[in-house]
Each structure stands twice: as structure tokens, then as C-alpha cells.
Amino acid sequence: MSNLCGIFGCIIREGEAVKLITDGLKRLEYRGYDSTGVAVIDNNQMDIRKDKGRIEEVVRNLRILEMSGKIGLGHTRWATHGAPALENAHPHTDGSESIALIHNGVIENYMELKDELIEKGHVFKSRTDTEVIPHLIEEEMKSDIGIQGSMLRVLRRLRGSYALVVLSTHEPDKMYVARNESPLVLGVSDNGTFCASDVPALLPYTNQVVYLRNGEMAVLDIDGYRLIKISDGSEIERPTTEITWSPEMAEKQGYKHYMLKEIFEQPTSLRDGLRLQENYLNLLTQFLDRGKEVFLVAAGTSFHSCLAGSYLFSKLARLTTFPVVSSEFMERYGSTVGIDSIVLTVSQSGETYDTLKAIDHARMRASTVLGITNTVGSTLTRVSRAYLIQQSGPEIGVAATKTFTSQVLVLAQMALRLAKNRGKLSQDELDELDDKLHYVPDWVEESLKNNDERIQKLAHDHMDKKFFVFLGRGISSATALEGRLKQLEITYVPSLAYPAGESKHGPISIIEEGVTCIFVCPRGETHSHIIGSIMEMKSRGARIISICEEGDDDIKRLSDEVVEMPRGIPEELSPIIYITPLQLFAYHLAILKGLDPDKPRNLAKSVTVP
């Protein structure tokens, strides 16, 4: 599962639980959906109904609204492990079917737990990581420690992320919930107690909520909740807080626009992006290693990810790749692509027309097509030989933001894995990069937190500028191109983006007093060259904004304004962090101009036409 499944549970005095559950799930639909499931208990009988498909469909087909009971839970799934299918839909149960469990997140060590359970005779029905949890609870319950004691033991064994809700006929008036890294919020009202993955689902019933924190579980009953620390079983006191958001604001988690919400969601989506499935990561890199040549095919933002990816593959794994925009693939490589070629396609939606056309052609010529996408079940996942899910969850803002950072993170992990398999980096270098890869979400978080206000002011100072130039060298030329694309998409201000070294072959002719040049300058091999490029522009009167490392005095001295990034980011990983101020800059500029960044003119989220 990814961290964007929808979860809703309730224990109520008046009404039917399923009515609230289905309403709650609909309010979480923006989190993604490919299957739906509900469980209620009535007269100590558990009734579970689930199937793949959208909420309305499943509710209608399985006559979910006819289910009776005052306690229940529901789940909408956004698949990342196991295809959208009935058996993979939640809730999952234990062997005796007395425990129903829904989960949002990824259990990293589920394979070893599953093997252990199979040895003990447990039989599994799905291909999900989730199903091990009810079976583990069932196993622990054999030692007569009740659900709470069993859950504590199980939770201490799980590695990865989860928000989970457990319903059981053993204690038919209680619900157990727990959280690590995936969101879960509780709600209380006169009518009962609720839990959901997100506030919008609770708002029709209550504005009194409690956010569960990492490492906590809670026991819910009709009168409220009890919070427990998972590590030592101690009780925690936390009163409710009042939510003052309107339902619409709540859907955006209090952010004004989806784009801003998605920008700030990046630390979370990146943490999820570090939990790729090992076997697929290995499989894809093995294919890359075997190809005679590797094409990286994508459109829009996904193409910029490929561009960054091409530097990563060459620098880390010594693999030459050919990044190409999907619409040019056939003209450029259509007659050379063949049985020995690998075509790695990257597409958030998995449905972009030009990208699918390129794949059709490559498959016709017997090439191996691999995919990176955000959408399980998309055409790309059906036609590629193997694929990886970028794990960023549904993106609603038309201007892709978390897509870029997640895709580059996936490509970086592929490049690193390939480097390891090929023996192209020393163990020390590998360890160091791997370490740094795990810092990336924190760096992004720090950069967003420290720079938002500063960038808002920068945008204000530059809001009347008629023209911008974005420059970077090496892998940062991909960052510059992507930063410029954000700005084009939502502010409509003309701009140029170039590899900085190439700027003297043309773009420099337009530089005159006051033209704003934005430089992307991480520390690393390109640093001294970018200084030269800044000087070229500065001496012609350009106003320089630099994105550079904190304390980089060489760059600061030459720049009119700087946005500082955390120290220690390796140049190879810099696009993932250095793009974030540019995303914010575009966003704030659009707002200052009175434009709606979520609905840019002439653009669509998914371009499924020629």
C-alpha cells in the first residue's frame, strides 16, 4: 500500500456505521482509489465486503449500505504492492476471520514475517504486505494477552510505515488503531468515536480531533479513546484539538492550493519513495545492465527527471543513457531501437499519449520496456516488462512537484543499485551515498521550512519582471529546466532555461540591466564553472538569484540574492532538494499575480491525446 489509502472507522450510538463509513471514504477519494472494502460487527457477527473498483461501484454492487452495525471500518486502496484485485483489497483477516484489519503504509519486513507465519501453518489469500498483520495478531492472541497485548507485540516487530485499524469479534465494541509515519487522526463527538486517515472525513461529524503520533496506538470505544505508547505500553494523555478549517480547506490540509500542499508533502512522499520493493529494483537494474543501449523516454516534468537520471546513471553506474522526449522518440530513434534496446519510460500518470506511442513502437521492435510510474493499473504498468512505483500518491496540482522529486529519487536508487552490481563505486562511496539518500527527505523538509518566507519575499520583489533566465550546470541543468517549467506552467511569464555553459552561445544576447538570472549552484564538480557563468551574466547587468549551499561565500559574494540549502548535499542528489525553492518561487509568483496555480490555462494533468 502507499501512504495514500483512505481509512475511516467509527463506533456510534445513533445511525448505521456503514452510512458514515461510505461518506467518510468518499471524502477521502482524492487520496486515490482502486478498491474499496468495509467491515462491520453486528450481534458479534463480522460482515466484510470488498472488491476492486471505485467506492460508488463497490457500494452499489455489494449492497454495502444494507450492512447493519454500530461499529465498523472502511478502506479505499491505492495499490502499490499487488495489483488492484478483490483478494488484495482491504480489510484483510486472520485465519479464523475474527480480526479485520485495514492498513495504509508499507511493511518493509513482511516477507520474512510471512515466511515465519507460513511455517506455522498460516494460509494467505493476498499478495499484500498488510495480510501478515492480522495473522501475527492471531498468533500472539494464542498466549491469552488480549488484543491490546498482542497488538503491542506485533507492532514492535513491524518495520516500515503504517496507519492501521483493527476490528475483532473478540472485543466487538472496541477498535484498535496504530500509527507509524502514515497519518491517522481520531475524532470524538456526542455520537461516538471516529478515526480516519485525514481530517476531511471527520469534519461532518466532529471538529474535535486528536492526531496520533508515530509510535502510538489507541483503543477506541463509544466514550472516547485511550492513547498508548507502543515501545513500552505506557498511557499517554492528550486532549482533543479543535479544527477550524472548512471542509474544502481540510481536503488541502489547510493549504490554499493542492500545489502548495503537494510541495510540502514532499518529505513524506520521499520517505515512501525510499521504500521501493527490493526485488523490482533489482529486476529493473538487471535489465538496464543487459541492454545494448538504454533510452529514457518521458514528457514534461517526467522528462526532466530522466534528464537528471541520465547524469546519475553515467556518474554513479557508468551507464550511458539517451534521454528523449516521448514525442521525439520515433523520429529520433524509431529506426535504431531494437531487440537489444532497453526503453525506460517514466510517466506519473502512466497514460501520456506520446509516451505510450513510443512504447508501442519500441515493443513492436522487440525492445524491453521498463516503467516508472505513480499509477498501478495504468497502461504503462500493463505494457511494461517490469515497473517501479514512484510512491508519491495522487497528485492533483497540474504542475507536477512531488512527481519530480520522487522520480529522481527512484532513478537515484536504480543508479546506485546498478553501480553496486557493476562494482563501479567503492564500498565506502556506496555507503556514503546510500546514507545521504536517506537524509534527502529531511533536507527537503528543512529547505521548505527555512525558505518559504524568504521565497515569498523574493517573488514579491520580482513580480513585475517580464522575463527570467534559469541556469545550471551538469545535473543542475535538469533542475533549472524543471524550475523554469513550473514557472512557465503557472505564471505564464516567458523565460529561458539552459545549461549554463551553453548560455554564451545565444541566450547571453538577451541579458541587459535588470534581467533576472536564477542560478542553481550546489557544491560539487560544477561549482567553479558556475561561478564563471554567474560572472558573465553579472557583468552584463543581470540581477542574480542563486540557490546555493548555506555558507557558500563565493556564490553569495556574486549574487544579489541567495536562497540557502542545507549543507552536505552531494551534487548527484541535489536536484531533489534544490528544485523545492523553485517550486515555491513559481507558486508564490502565481499567487501574487492573482492566478490559480491548480488550474493553469491550456494545460491538463494527463495528456492522453496526440
Ligand code: G6P
Ligand atoms: C502534462 C502535465 C505535466 C506532466 C506531463 C507528463 O503535461 O501537465 O505535469 O509532467 O504531462 O505526464 P506523465 O503523467 O507522463 O508524467
